[in-house]
Amino acid sequence: MGVADGGVLARGVMTVTGARVLGLIFSLVQVKLAVTYLGPTGYGLLMTATLFVNSFGAWTELGMGNVVVRRVSGRGMDLQRQVGLSMTVSMLIVFPMVMVANMAARLLYADQPLVQLGIAILSVGLIASTWALRYAPVAQVHSRFGHYAAADLIGRALSLALVGVTVAMDLGLVWFFLAQLMVPVGQMIAMTRLGKLIGGFRPVWNRREMWDLLRETLPMTYIAAVGVLYFTIDGVMLSQLSTTEQVGAYGMAYRIVGNFTIVSASIASVLAARFAQDAATERAAFTTTIRSSLQAVLIVAAPLAVLVMGLAPDVIILLGSKEMAGLASGPLGLVAIGVGIGMMSAVMSAALIADYQQRILTILNTANLLLNITANIVLIPMYGATGAAISLIMSETSGFVICLALLIRRYGQCLPVGTVLRLVPALAVGLATEALIDGHWGVRILLVGLAYGLGLLVFRVVALKDVRTLMKRGG
Structure with a gap:
């Protein structure tokens, strides 16, 4: 199955990024409403549950989408069968994972029943996200980027609408958890619709093929899990080593600038099939694709890392409240640096995975996660959310430098x-x-x-x- 030409891919990047920018606006409005309505403590409770559930988020993607795209675009395997196998494997994993998440929540937050309830509600979203992501390779291989973009936008629109109703009717914190759940539910509805338009995608049961797919996926699952934990482990550790207000400050900083990863995520998603095909056939074209991708991401990542620090108090007042400005301004500027670096690393990692370098990335991400956890243990008790943000920068910088060295060694002039x-x-x-x-x-x-x-x-x-x-x- 061929990959779309450059014009279609460029249009795909613009479509997905444009829709996600609109979704970003929805998300930022939602942050403003939540911070204003809930205050630092209530917002901290919301973020405690959200970041905890997000720490399990890598197990919804599993890295399986990259493997399916690589198999179909790089090796010509059947898309329907590969998607069907991924559906079966992921459903066998996600249900036990939801139970584990809720049991862990009861242990870690035994004295916080509202957080436990929030985790129970949000964990349902892990199932919806898992199902929605099984259709991502369908959109990528068939270049149906409009549906791919609409999936995220629908979810965020539903979430914002429910937050508006919650604030207007003074329904309380629990309804904010339900609003968060609308994002993966909306994605599931839109992506399932795409699958029905393309063909009859259904779960496929074949033990040998399922095991082969899982075995090929495991390194990327681990890479994805570590990538998610870079951001979410900080919030989980804050909830254990600091105060609820500090969790809220870090969560707000991450919610604001973390949304800008839509750029690197859009590019990596739209170009997944191109990366796989070029890596398998044309080294020169692969180098050019990497260079163009990094160039596009730099335009957004650079101002995040450089300009947000000085504007942090203004951004917090705009998107939060004056009450939150003192708590979240410092963490926001630092998290922006980490996110900017991470955006570059995300695209480089996608290119390296397409070229079967996941073993090196597995070792790298393990070392960086250990660095992140160690730094958090030392810095959070002293500096709270600011310490967590510094830990994020340290681990992201380490990953960026090593990915950069790998790209230069393997592909030479691939940097813009x-x-x-x-x-x-x-x-x-x-x-x-x-x-x-x-x-x-x-x-x-x-x-x-x-x-x-x-x-x-x-x-x-x-x-x-x-x-x-x-x-x-x-x-």
């Missing part, structure tokens, strides 16, 4: 060096504006964003003619 050099003055324009403008938080955020955008055009990081060409190719 020219883009990096042109980004420096564009970022400098943003930083200068940040330093010179002192006024209303809304004005500062707007002007810094405009200054950075202008820098992208002036220093030709982004060219208008390239955007027009991309649009024509995607049409």
Whole structure:
């Protein structure tokens, strides 16, 4: 089965990213409503349950989608059968996992019944997410990126609508848990609909083939699990080593800037089939695809890592409350650095997985997770959410440096060096504006964003003619 041409892939990236940007707006509005309504303590309880359940999130994806795409696009295997096998394997795993999550919650949060209830509600979403993600390879192989984008958007829209009703009717914290559940439920509905449009995808039972798929998937499952734990283990450890308010501060910081990973996630998802095919057939094309992907991610990751620190208090007031500004401003700036670095690592990891380098990534991610946990044990008791954010930066930087070294060694000139050099003055324009403008938080955020955008055009990081060409190719 062939992979779509560059124009279709570019259109796919734009479609998925555009929909997720709209979903990001929904999510940020939801953060604002939740922080304002619940306050630091209530929001901390919400984040405690959310981050705990998210720590099991890698087991919904299992890395199986990458394996299915690689088998179909790289080796020409049958899509329906591979998706059917992945459905059976994932369902056999997810139900016991939900029970384990709830039993662990009863032990860790024995004195917090609201957190236990929240985890019980949110854990149902693990089942919905697992089913929805089984259809992701269908969208990627058939280039049906509109449905893929709509899945996330529908879930976030449903979630925001329920939050609005909860606030308007003063329904309380439990309904915020139910609102969070709407995201995976919406994704499940939309992706199941896509599967029915493409063909009859049903679970397939074959012990030998299921075991072969699971065995090939295990390294990527582990990589995905560690990647999720980089972010969520900090919140879980905060809930045990610090206060509920500090969990809320870290959770808010992560919810705000973590949403920007939609860019790296969109690129990795849309280009999964291209990565697999190029890695199997054309080394030069594979190198070019890696370079283009990193170039696109840099444009968003760089300002996150550089500009958010100075704007953090303004962002917290905009998306939270003045009450949260003192708690969450420091963690927000630091988490933004970690997320920016992690976005680059995510695309590099996707490329390395397509080239069957998952064993190296497994060793790397294990070492980084141990580094993250150790740093959290030392720093959280002293610095709370700020310590957790510093631990995130340490582990993400370690992973980034090693992935970068692997790419340079294997593929040579795959890095967008020219883009990096042109980004420096564009970022400098943003930083200068940040330093010179002192006024209303809304004005500062707007002007810094405009200054950075202008820098992208002036220093030709982004060219208008390239955007027009991309649009024509995607049409």
